[in-house]
Amino acid sequence: MKTKALKLTSILLVALTIASALAACQSKSSNGSASDTPGGTASGTTNDTASAPKEHRTLTVEVFDRGKPGQPDLNNNFWTKYVNDNFGKQFNVTVNFVPVPRAQEVDKLNVLMAAGQAPDIVFTYNQGVVYNYVQQGGLAELDSVLQQYGATLTNYLGDDVLKYGKFNGKQYAIPGKRTVLAGDNTFIRKDWLDKLGLPVPTTPDQFYDTMVAFKEKNPGNVSGVIPFGYSLQPPYPGLGYIPEAFKPSNLTEEQFATFQAQPIWMSNWNLPGYDKAVQYMNKMYNAGLISPNFAIDKDGKMLDADVSNGKVGAFITNWDGPYRTAPGTLTNLKKNVPGAELIPIDPWQNDAGKHPKNGYSPNGMYIIMPKSSKNVDLAVQYLNWMADSKVTLFLQNGEEGVDYNMVNGVPKQTGTTNSGEKMMTVANNLDYDLLSNGIELGDPQKNAAAISAGYPGFEKEVENALKVGMTDYYSLYYYSSPNTADAKYNSALTNLSAQMLAKLIVSKPADLDKLYKTLVQQYMDQGGQEVQDEYVKNYKAQNSQ
Incomplete structure (x- = not known):
């Protein structure tokens, strides 16, 4: 879907200083969830690097505030405790979540980015917004840090998803993975x-x-x-x-x-x-x-x-x-x-x-790191930890036997995550499980069964x-790269299209061909031709590289 890109008024760039490489302990559990309780530690760990980090750091992560009645403190609840009791303890990190109103997320993000105060991990569904940040030099390049710290992450997403985060040939965003592609x-x-x-x-x-x-x-x-x-x-x-x-x-x-x-x-x-x-x-x-x-x-x-x-x-x-x-x-x-x-x-x-x-493209939201962040390496390690299937299972469902029961390999919710500090303000806990835009069980058939289970009856x-x-x-x-002419004319052309369809569908059959040509020419004259020309230009530029 096309969304009109909002422009940054200014970006105050702070030179990126990447701290000396932190050793990451990538946790993988060999039995059950990443932890049996939110405070537990995953067993059967494997290490991406050789040693544990020494200095304590703080990682800031955006979280959507959806304003759902009864929602818990978005920086202090069951899910944030799980993150800090697991990723935090493993990496000597405190993860702080920064609420951003869902309905104003682009406007708020623009302000934070312009002031150099954006969290270490931010995200948006708007490709045009990401592209603006790239053009203005506001985002950290992620190719090298992904190679060093993102083995599990890159394996989970794959090239077909990761490519949606590439701009001008470089990786500037980590796209979430959309698990339901049907339209x-x-x-x-x-x-x-x-x-x-x-x-x-x-x-x-x-x-x-x-x-x-x-x-x-x-x-x-x-x-x-x-x-x-x-x-x-x-x-x-x-x-x-x-x-x-x-x-x-x-x-x-x-x-x-x-x-x-x-x-x-x-x-x-x-x-x-x-x-x-x-x-x-x-x-x-x-x-x-x-x-x-x-x-x-x-x-x-x-x-x-x-x-x-x-x-x-x-x-x-x-x-x-x-x-x-x-x-x-x-x-x-x-x-x-x-x-x-x-x-x-x-x-x-x-x-x-x-x-x-x-249907929908395989990418979900665009997860990005401001160039002003001093924790880009840590941010990628956080997403790499989240890409572990056991972590995903916990973030999307909670504790087995308490918040869900596993039936034929599919988690069946018990209702405990509908209220209180365990409340999920959106399906599948997307606001905390950033990488999976939909249920993710690691198997398409299980995903389909789990999705259908969400429609009782x-x-x-x-x-x-x-x-x-x-x-x-x-x-x-x-x-x-997005089409800037489309961003400019999208709203007006969409409204015009609705008027055109109404006139064409109800017209007399004998008048249809002539009316169609007349209205489409009007559409092209009012911005459609510029949009079309830019798509041709972008296609040729992209395929000449």
């Missing part, structure tokens, strides 16, 4: 299919015919049936995965990199085949198959209500959307319509017979939805 899914009322004796649609034509059948035969016997639920929701108005069916499968790498530089579910006006996807939606609208008020459903609540009330036959949403507790779509649907059933389907088949799905459905959502998965082309 969207298309869901359909299986009970409607069964009632009409219809098969699960696997192509766009079959899907269209199924929507026609839903309209004409109204298997739900509802007033105002909506075969295909659709909403032009901000902040990313688009067509879901429908364009995947119309995009040629033989795009060159440069075409893919420059024409689909943003996720498929956003508006990609220059992407070959995107006009055909718009034409498909226009055809469905004019046949009365999609939500009649899609253009004014600005927050998607109308669509949620229509699905929950049993009016909608199919719709596209997050891969796990119906199973989430908020807005509780499937739970509400089952209450309102006993016997209702939603299943994920794969109807957007392309010309190669595949069902491609543009829908475990099997979620596991299947994840499988469908990852079929023919791919990520966007990796750019080592």
